[in-house]
Amino acid sequence: MFDRELVFKALDGSLFVISPNVANILFSYRQIGTSSPESAGVLIGERRDTHIILKDLSEPSKFDIRSRFMVDRISKHHQKTVDEAFKKSNGELHYLGEWHTHPEDVPNPSITDYTSWHKNLKSDLPLVLIIVGRTHFWVGKKIKNNLEVLKQI
C-alpha cells in the first residue's frame, strides 16, 4: 500500500506525480496469479505548467476484452470516465495517457506497446504511460514522437 505520492522526474526537470489513491488502485491490478488477466485504462489528472499530477483513472470494465497478454480498450466507458472527471472538476482534470499491466516483476514496454502508442496516441501535449508490473511501475512520457522513461525520485 502507498501512503504517499510517487514522484517521477523527466530530463527537463518537470515532475510527474502519482497520488497515493491512484497508485493503490493501479497496484491492486497487478498480475499476481498465474491466470490474472491483463488490465488497462486511461489516466486522468491535472497539468500545472510542465508538471503532471495523476489524480484519477479509469478501471477495466466488463466490456473490455481481457486476456493475460493483451487487452483491447474497446469500451466507451474509459472515454466516459474522462468526460465525467472533466465536468466534475470544472475543467481541471484531463486525459493524460494510458496504463496497463504486465505479468512480470519489473515491466518493460513490448514491441506491441511501442507500436500501439506510436500509432494511437497523438497529442501536442505530453502524455504519460504506465505499465504496472508485479513489484514495480514502468513510467514513460511521450512528447510528440519521443518517449522518455521517467526516473522515480
Ligand SMILES: [Zn+2]
Ligand atoms: Zn504492454
